[in-house]
Amino acid sequence: MDVMSGKRIIAFLGVVAVLFGAIVWTSPDFVRGVRLGLDLKGGFEILYEASPIEGGQQVTPESLRETAKSLESRVDALGIAEPEITTEGSNRIRVKLAGVTNEEEVREIIKKPVNLTFRAPDGTIELKGSDFVENGARVEYDQVGNPLVTIKLKDAKKFEDVTTRLTGQTLSIYLDDELLSSPVVNYPITGGSAQISGDYTLEEARKLRDTINLGALPLKLTEKYTQSVGATLGQQSLEQTVQAGIIGTLIILVFLVILYRLPGVVACISLITYTWLLIIVYNLMHATLTLPGIAAFVLGIGMAVDANIITAERIKEEIRSGKSLLSSLKAGSKSSFRTIMDANVTSIISSLVLYYIGNGAIRGFALTMILSILLSVLTNVFFSRFLIHLLAKSNVFTKPFYYGVKEAEIREL
Numbered sequence: 001m002d003v004m005s006g007k008r009i010i011a012f013l014g015v016v017a018v019l020f021g022a023i024v025w026t027s028p029d030f031v032r033g034v035r036l037g038l039d040l041k042g043g044f045e046i047l048y049e050a051s052p053i054e055g056g057q058q059v060t061p062e063s064l065r066e067t068a069k070s071l072e073s074r075v076d077a078l079g080i081a082e083p084e085i086t087t088e089g090s091n092r093i094r095v096k097l098a099g100v101t102n103e104e105e106v107r108e109i110i111k112k113p114v115n116l117t118f119r120a121p122d123g124t125i126e127l128k129g130s131d132f133v134e135n136g137a138r139v140e141y142d143q144v145g146n147p148l149v150t151i152k153l154k155d156a157k158k159f160e161d162v163t164t165r166l167t168g169q170t171l172s173i174y175l176d177d178e179l180l181s182s183p184v185v186n187y188p189i190t191g192g193s194a195q196i197s198g199d200y201t202l203e204e205a206r207k208l209r210d211t212i213n214l215g216a217l218p219l220k221l222t223e224k225y226t227q228s229v230g231a232t233l234g235q236q237s238l239e240q241t242v243q244a245g246i247i248g249t250l251i252i253l254v255f256l257v258i259l260y261r262l263p264g265v266v267a268c269i270s271l272i273t274y275t276w277l278l279i280i281v282y283n284l285m286h287a288t289l290t291l292p293g294i295a296a297f298v299l300g301i302g303m304a305v306d307a308n309i310i311t312a313e314r315i316k317e318e319i320r321s322g323k324s325l326l327s328s329l330k331a332g333s334k335s336s337f338r339t340i341m342d343a344n345v346t347s348i349i350s351s352l353v354l355y356y357i358g359n360g361a362i363r364g365f366a367l368t369m370i371l372s373i374l375l376s377v378l379t380n381v382f383f384s385r386f387l388i389h390l391l392a393k394s395n396v397f398t399k400p401f402y403y404g405v406k407e408a409e410i411r412e413l
Helices: 003-033 061-077 103-110 156-165 202-216 231-260 262-285 291-320 325-357 361-392
Strands: 043-052 084-088 092-098 116-119 125-128 138-141 147-152 172-175 178-181 193-196 219-229
Touching: 003 262, 003 361, 043 061, 043 103, 061 084, 061 092, 061 103, 061 202, 061 219, 103 219, 116 202, 125 156, 138 202, 147 202, 172 202, 178 202, 231 262, 231 291, 262 291, 262 361, 291 325, 291 361, 325 361
Parallel strands: none
Antiparallel strands: 043 092, 043 219, 084 092, 116 125, 116 172, 138 147, 147 193, 172 178
């Protein structure tokens, strides 16, 4: 073995050693950092239908979004970690809360209508959210460019009476029982419009605007669908799913090594790398892993195996035809690349359609599939090709046996 061949072998071993060292070192933290959905951790899911409390009004997209934000704030206040609260359609809100034990208490709290009130210094409620014009609150700027909030009331006379009585005092703004702001009434306000100024940042002003608009059209939430998963059942589902995935993956790795030998070993390295990178991406995206997500994860491993098998079979065909090893690697990699990319592009398009028309778990499945495919191409096509060429050019593994081909199968050119 010459110096150059030795360097290639050392380079291969170095890459694998550094890679596996990083995997062993970081994997425990990455695995613990993966967010689990309620079907794996336990918890409950509720689909609410929103309707105005007062008759003659309609649910607006703005009021639905702000109600969802309000629910998220309530859930955060209860100490529930990483809630999933999303709007669906024109009048529905889906709430997913993992790791919740006091389900009934939480459900009672989050379904209460938003209660916006303006209170006098003694705590007397002077104005309610229904006193304000729907979506009448706006963010504007004073003469020096500081943000402020303008509001409009339905009953100008009532507002004039309140501000006359409280001139020089505060008129505090509360959402439920949380104090949001305590502006001072400088003078009686006529005309039903007013400005709420203070040392607000733009973000604080926008939040106050959204809260007032939310309170102007409080929505009643009616449960349309519920699903509960016990913590024990969720943990059992996770353990059984992970166990099945590990056993299946080990069987596949052994199969690859036995059938394809050296390309099989390279495929095992790239598959392990692929799985590690996918877990890292999940952590960086703060994605929530659900049972459908695990299904997409395992399916992605299957597709990654398929990419390695296609490449290995193409290489074997080229070797059987009598070509040299390097020519066989080049031709086999080139012909397999087209087949692999055709299949992957088709799968990405299907997943994008699922993500666009689906919701909840379907979107999670589609997103996992897209990420799996992209990482599979990176690791099981380009990275595998890099490793196999390092070994082939070392002139150590030149016999057809190392690539799963018998001498008797080779045809002379």
